[in-house]
Amino acid sequence: MERTVVLITGCSSGIGQHLALRLASDPSRSFKVYATLRDLRAQGPLWEAARARGCPPDSLETLQLDVRDSDSVAAARARVTEGRVDVLVCNAGRGLLGPLEAHAASAVSSVLDVNVAGTVRTLQAFLPDMKRRRSGRVLVTGSMGGLMGLPFNAVYCASKFAIEGLCESLAVLLPPFGIHVSLIECGPVRTAFQDKLEGGPGGALDCTDAQTRHLFSLYQRHCERVFRETAQDPEEVTEVFLTALRAPQPALRYFSTERFLPLARLRLDDLSGRSFVAAMQRAVFADESAEAGAGGLGAPEPGAPPATPQ
Numbered sequence: 247m248e249r250t251v252v253l254i255t256g257c258s259s260g261i262g263q264h265l266a267l268r269l270a271s272d273p274s275r276s277f278k279v280y281a282t283l284r285d286l287r288a289q290g291p292l293w294e295a296a297r298a299r300g301c302p303p304d305s306l307e308t309l310q311l312d313v314r315d316s317d318s319v320a321a322a323r324a325r326v327t328e329g330r331v332d333v334l335v336c337n338a339g340r341g342l343l344g345p346l347e348a349h350a351a352s353a354v355s356s357v358l359d360v361n362v363a364g365t366v367r368t369l370q371a372f373l374p375d376m377k378r379r380r381s382g383r384v385l386v387t388g389s390m391g392g393l394m395g396l397p398f399n400a401v402y403c404a405s406k407f408a409i410e411g412l413c414e415s416l417a418v419l420l421p422p423f424g425i426h427v428s429l430i431e432c433g434p435v436r437t438a439f440q441d442k443l444e445g446g447p448g449g450a451l452d453c454t455d456a457q458t459r460h461l462f463s464l465y466q467r468h469c470e471r472v473f474r475e476t477a478q479d480p481e482e483v484t485e486v487f488l489t490a491l492r493a494p495q496p497a498l499r500y501f502s503t504e505r506f507l508p509l510a511r512l513r514l515d516d517l518s519g520r521s522f523v524a525a526m527q528r529a530v531f532a533d534e535s536a537e538a539g540a541g542g543l544g545a546p547e548p549g550a551p552p553a554t555p556q
């Protein structure tokens with residue numbers, strides 16, 4: 247039986263690593279997984295976990311792939327011995343958190359380069375062959391931050407909104423080539439993501455004013471609570487990738503959780519954006535409005551949906 251060849255970006259930790267292990271250890275033994283990493287020196291934990299899970303030795307291979315470097319992407323593609331990738335998973339990503347004016351220009355460029363241009367580079371490298379073969383699946387790790395604006399995540403959200411447009415455009419074009427593009431929209435997931443934020447947590451906060459710093463501290467408190475109450479394990483999220491991968495006619499979007507959909511729907515129900523902005527302000531800065539009373543941002547509505555950091 248010919249195995250399904252899967253190549254995943256960003257496998258040093260988190261969702262990418264768990265997905266690589268899940269597929270490589272699948273009892274069907276029907277996957278050959280190329281787990282790619284920006285820096286192969288970080289591959290130790292992946293192999294340790296592969297041994298612990300009993301992944302068959304020929305089910306998993308690691309390759310260097312830095313999505314910022316098209317030569318690195320092309321070199322990884324050339325090292326796929328089967329000569330084809332059936333399923334491409336664009337997962338590599340970086341976060342950027344804090345007031346906009348606190349971000350170094352290099353941090354902004356880096357996040358846009360990894361999250362947007364990096365995904366484009368990866369797709370450019372693998373789509374032409376899929377088109378020639380008239381077959382392929384593309385799974386992209388999306389985010390609720392790509393479906394709604396989150397305060398203090400402006401650049402990250404801009405990058406993930408861009409991914410939505412990229413994937414939606416391709417999803418319209420590619421079915422006649424036998425290629426399906428699916429976004430796996432994740433809410434908060436327990437990974438190393440928060441520890442690897444570009445520029446650290448918040449950026450240069452002394453570059454901003456006292457009120458913004460105060461709102462940022464409220465936001466951080468809100469995030470801690472939302473993470474504590476709602477974050478998913480990567481194992482749970484990887485099952486959603488499998489659902490998309492196995493669907494005969496995959497949808498454009500799959501959601502790891504339905505918890506944040508009421509806020510996302512609000513954006514579409516009121517295209518002026520007023521309802522969404524008000525609801526998001528209430529959800530995130532609820533503590534502030536309690537402190538400020540009627541003149542504040544508005545009291546939280548009972549049962550108001552939570553807003554997520556990612």
Ligand SMILES: NC(=O)c1ccc[n+]([C@@H]2O[C@H](COP(=O)([O-])OP(=O)(O)OC[C@H]3O[C@@H](n4cnc5c(N)ncnc54)[C@H](OP(=O)(O)O)[C@@H]3O)[C@@H](O)[C@H]2O)c1
Pocket residue numbers: 255256257258259260261262283284285288311312313314337338339340341360364387388389390432433434435436437438439440442556
């Ligand atoms: N965790 C969440 O709450 C959450 C929620 C929604 C969406 N997401 C998305 O999920 C994806 C995976 O994130 P995660 O949560 O699993 O966090 P993670 O553990 O930090 O994983 C991110 C992966 O991307 C890799 N990466 C960063 N820059 C790269 C580059 N230039 N080239 C190749 N790989 C690169 C990282 O490698 P290094 O270790 O080498 O930097 C790491 O392996 C991201 O796209 C993120 O936006 C995460």
